[in-house]
Every structure is written in structure tokens, then in C-alpha cells.
Amino acid sequence: MTDASTATGLRNNSKPFRFSPSTYTKIGCIFSKLDDNQRAVSETSLHPNQARRENPLYISAYILSVLALGQPAESAPEPKQTDSEQSKYIFYRPDGIGAHAFYTPWSTIIESGFEEYGSRPLSQLDLFKGHRNVFSGLIRPREAIQNYGVDNFIYQQLLPGFWVKDATPSYLPNYLWHLIGGGFRFRQMMEYYEHHNYSHPQLMSWLTLYAGHWLNEAVQAQKFSMGSADAVADLLLFDWIGKVLFLSTPVAEFFADFFHLKDWTFQTFWDPLSNSLVNTGQLYWARLPLYWGLSLSTITGHTVNAVNLTYSGDEDQTQWTFGLGLQASGFTVSDNDDLAPAAFQQSLFLSYSELDNPLVVIVAKEALPGNELYQDTPAGTTQIRPDNYALAPSINISVYPKWLELFEQKLAVSVIWERESFFIGVGAGALPIGLSLSTPLQEKYLDDY
Secondary structure (H helix, E strand, O other), X not given: OOOHHHHHXXXXXXXXXXXXXXXXXXXXXXXXXXXXXXXXXXXXXXXXXXXXXXXXXXXXXXXXXXXXXXXXXXXXXXXXXXXHHHHXXXXXXXXXXXXXXXXXXXXXHHHHHOHHHXXXXXXXXXXXXXXXXXXXXXXXXXXXXXXXXXXXXXXXXXXXXXXXOOOOOOHHHHHHHHHHHHHHHHHHHHHHHHHOOEOOHHHHHHHHHHHHXXXXXXXXXXXXXXXOHHHHHHHHHHXXXXXXXXXXXXXXXXXXXXXXXXXXXXXXXXXXXXXXXXXXXXXXXXXXXXXXXXXXEEEEEOOOOEEEEEEOOOOOOOEEEEEEEEEEEOOXXXXXXXXXXXXXXXXXXXXXXXXXXXXXXEEEEOOOOOOOOEEEOOOOOEEEOOOHHHHOOEEEEEEOOOOOEEOXXXXXXXXXXXXXXXXXXXXXXXXXOEEEEEOOXXXXXXXXX
């Protein structure tokens, strides 16, 4: 565990943070291309904002800009890993094995930011509108809360309002993913920056986590018609409370030692054939030992929420897990700009891990109950559903970095069957994103594109 003297030594020996020259060059080249492109589309009938959000270069420029926060200066030496460093930190592990390979700033930002936009075309991503709604809610929180409904805000975002009819339990992801998940990942990223000899590791970790959560809120808010009250609750309350909470070493050690809390996030892949992101979303694991090598465990995140039974016959050196869960799917936007799930998919969860570090994870989901290709409209007609991608059955097999290696880089491999197509992805912890190839999508899913 990190003690005060160790942390002080790391801070005293740290180097000032600065962006590398290559980072500035890359960003400059992209924005130069955007300027040329924008002058070209200005002569057409497209509104500038529409042209901007339909241009994938803007998405690339945004991602590169926020990822620059996580790039160490080129002159900073790569720290040497020793066995004693494995026990120096509470959450961070520098060995690059399993999920530890993705304990990086770029993975944190991408997985957190785009977890709500998996399996959908990037060409339809309207970040301009999403950022506008998030910013509007933050600078005018009172107006955003009034439009959302004060009672709705209190009993759906802040407190469990079980008695409120048809209420969306938004407090569940707020407590689980923003307060606890965001809090321990803040501590984890702080330890990452300490390990890589950055000055101000707390500030760097705060910026990294906030970049990911802001992007997450913008992706959700692109469908809203007004300022986002959800962003007010998440960015101004739960994110702050979680970060302050896990600044406390006793709190962090309690969650790490008693609950065996670990980040199990995999890597997102970009599939150029469908121009979509695959395998998005963060995951974290908790486990309570019982008897005879058995533990009660849980996994929660965007891709799966399950309660499991874990067995180990060698004091957790090897762990085998079986679990069942429910996953909210088919979200729709309500009148007060809240996201409500249409139904819940049953899911099967299997994993092999070592010392609570995942190496193989398998998630299988059923088709959403009542999933039909067509749906009725208020006018009495029928139309094809716009969200079949979220309602279809799927099987996801993720192999974390350990056994496969290429050019001295440990590889992550994912094989996914979803939307009646196969996606095969390959990535590595040194990369911000993996690459996936897929078979052609079935006709009934092309309306989503």
C-alpha cells in the first residue's frame, strides 16, 4: 500500500508535466484539415454545425485533444518495474497483464466517454449538441432541474424514490458508476501518474476522469432537447464526492481489501466496415470470500451486470466464475429528457481470473423480450425499429493480454457475435483503441445507420 513517505518521494522526484512536440503537431495537422474542409462545405447548403458533426475529423480531433492529457513528455524516462511496486499501490498495477494493461488515461477516457455509443454509427454522433446541452445544464443548473422536475431530480437522481410511479432509477448508475466507480478509478489514475513520475498526479487524474465523464454525458445528452439535469447530478455531485472519498487511503484500502474491488474494463475496438465502436464500456468487479474456496462476486458496468459465484482451489491464484444478470436495454428519451430502459435482457457471465485480475470473460445476452422488427407509431402505422442493435442477442468473448504476443506487445483479442454478424478485434494496452473487422450486417440492422 502507498504510505505517506512513498507518496512524498514520488512527488519530490517527479518531473514537470508537458505535452510532447509530436502531440502538438498531430493536433495542429488535424485542425488544419478541418479548416480546409469547413471552407469547402461552407459553399454548400449544409448548416455549419451539421457539416461539423457529420465530419469524422472533428470526432478524431476531439479524442486526440483529450487524450493529450494522458501522454507523458517524451523526455520523461519510462520507470522500471520492480516486484515491490506491485504492493506499493492500492489499485494500480504496472505489470500489463489482464485488465491491468488498460489502466491508462486513454483507455479510461475512451471507455468511459463512449460506453453509451457502442454498436452505433459514428457518422450519427452529434457531440456538438451533446456538449451544448451538458454545458447549458452546468451553467444554469436551476433551470435544468426545474425542467427535469425538482421531485424527479431528488427521487430519481439523488435518492431511491421507490414510491414514485414509473420513475427511472438513475440513482443506481450514479452511486455505482460515478461515485464508487469514478472514485476508485480516480485513485487508480492518481497512482498511474505517480508511477510515471508526473507532478500533480491528483490534478492529472481529476482531469482524466472528468474528460471521460464529460464526454459520457455529452454522448447521452445529444438526444435531449434542453440542458441536462443528469449531467448536473453526475458532474457536480457524484463525481466530486467519489473523488474526495477515495482520496482517503483508509477508504480506498477498505474497498480494495474487503471487497477486492478491481477494474475489469476491456478495450474498445473501432470497426471500419460498420464505422462503429465495438465492446465499449467500463466494468468493475467486487468479491466477498465465503467458505471452502467459494466467493460471492459481482460485475457491473455498461455491458453486463451480474451476481456470481466464484471458486478457487489455490487461494485465488486461479478463479472460475459463473453468474447471471440483467442488463437494461432499448433506452428511450422521456418527456423530461431522462433515459428510460424499455426492458431488461437476461445475461450469462463466465470468467477466468487470477488474483481478481480477468484473463477471459464471456458474456451472453438473450434477445430483448418482445423485440420486434417493426413497432407501432402514435399515428396507427408501423415502422421499422431504430434500435435493433440493442435488442438483438449477443455473445462476447474477451481474452485479455497475457498469452498472445506480437512484437513484444501482449495482445487483447475479442470475438463477438451481435446483430447476427461476427466482429473480431485485436488490441493492446499500448494503443488507445483496438481494430475490429466484421462480416456484413443483416439488412434489418442497417436502418440504425
